[in-house]
Amino acid sequence: MVIRRKVFVSAVALTLAAGGAQAQQQVVKIGHVAAVSGPLSYFGKDNENGARIAIDELNAKGVTIGGKKVKFVLMAEDDAGEPRNATVVAQKLVDARVNAVIGHETSGTTIPASKIYHDAGIPEISAATTSPKYTEQGFNTAFRVVVNDxxxxxxxxxxxxxxxxxxxxxxxxxxxxxxxxxxxxxxxxxxxxxxxxxxxxxxxxxxxxxxxxxxxxxxxxxxxxxxxxxxxxxxxxxxxxxxxxxxxxxxxxxxxxxxxxxxxxxxxxxxxxxxxxxxAGGIEDSAKTALEKFNAGYKKRFGIDVQIYAPYVYDSIMTIVDAMVKAGSAEPAKYLPVLAKIEHKGITGTIAFDARGDIRDGTLTLYTFKKGHRTTIAVTK
Missing domain, CATH: 3.40.50.2300 (Response regulator)
Structure with missing residues (x-):
């Protein structure tokens, strides 16, 4: 009986210890929305792939926010490039209480969805939307990491x-x-x-x-x-x-x-x-090493080349998490002011926002195509 009681007590202690460890780990949900079906799916899947790389790297590295270890969960949604779908998906993410959103992919989907995120106080970074209207709405939750139209x-x-x-x-x-x-x-x-x-x-x-x-x-x-x-x-x-x-x-x-x-x-x-x-972005020669490393890792993992915006999605997530760490909280209301003033050194350059949420000192890259492949003409501001 004594031996059995000791085993029982030990099992309870282990269970409590495991429960305590789990209690110390917080789950942070990052929403990502793009058109991963329909005619724009090649862009949407590229964006989502960039998000998956970022989430996996963060979890492998181990991140602490406010003294607690964090597990990041990617909540990936498909709006098929349709504005109506975009608002439905946006409400779904709000109801799931995501901590941040990366997306959407097109201006036509991002703009209507952005009001839903704003009303819920959830920060959103778009890595592909270029319409000026997105940030001209005056939403303090709306940001983008590429130049506008x-x-x-x-x-x-x-x-x-x-x-x-x-x-x-x-x-x-x-x-x-x-x-x-x-x-x-x-x-x-x-x-x-x-x-x-x-x-x-x-x-x-x-x-x-x-x-x-x-x-x-x-x-x-x-x-x-x-x-x-x-x-x-x-x-x-x-x-x-x-x-x-x-x-x-x-x-x-x-x-x-x-x-x-x-x-x-x-x-x-x-x-x-x-x-x-x-x-709507671009890396000048002095900063290409990190991007080339990302591109090589992307191709090794997915078997295809980066289309356009996967690196910008990756940087968007890393920027959001940088703001959370610096604020000591993943709660949107607490890290949002930090995000607005952030200066994050990403693989696509330094991420910093102006008063409207547009990227500061953004670049763009001019291309043509030779033998079916993009060839850079110039990087300019």
Missing amino acids: KQLGRTLGRYAVKNMGVKRVALIDDRTAYGQGIATEFVKGLQEAGGLVVTKEFTNDKATEFGAILTKIRASRPDMIFFGGMSAVAGPMLHQMKALGMGNLRLMGGDGICSDEIGTLAQGAMSDGQVVCAE
Whole structure:
């Protein structure tokens, strides 16, 4: 009986010790939302992969916040790039009491979801949204780690005239918040540099047939087409341009068309140097080592190259956690003021925000494509 009692007491002690250890560990939920299904899934999965790398690294490293060890849990959701889905998913994450949100992927999904996070007091960092409207809403919970369309679009407009010799441009946008926004800013930069829009046409973000608008554009004899939209539309458009004898006409766009996926979707119709695009971010030569290491690790783990924004998603999570550690709390209300003033050294550069939540001193990268792969033209501010 004595022996059995000792065994029983020991078992109780071990159970209590284990319970105490678990009580000392807090769970921090990080929400991530992107389009991991639908026509934009190649971007969405890329973003989610970046989030998974960050969460796994944090858990492997072991992080202490406010004296307690933390286990980070990624709550990954799919909004399929649809605004209605985005608000449903946002409410789901709020109800789950996530500590932070990274996302969404597009401007059209991020903007409506951001109000839901703001009303709940949950900080949100977007690693891909470029519409100025996102941070112009005045929500103190909204941040982004890439430049917005005002800088990106206008830079492309000026570059077209000053560096490519373009004077006459045909404009197409897909009527989304992103497509309209970047097209509007491109026109401003184009006109500032002395360029002219000779025709404006519209499509939608699910279109696959462009014969009618391309025929009208061909008649206006432009030097180049600017497209405000995504690769899922731009790829088939390039294929049909070639079929209509417009294969030598250059196509320019923003980050939405700036991945190797566009070549696959064009089915071999994209010629070297035909497409020029810009990524809303960029690493100058002096800071490339960390990013190259990330890219190599990404390819080893997932078997594919980074599309665009996986490193920025990774940095977004690391920035959020840096703010939590410095605040000594994962509670949104307590670490939010620290996040607003953070200066985090990430693999994509130093992350710091202005009064609206936009990235300070952000860069962008100009690209073209050769043999179907992105080739850097320049990194600029």
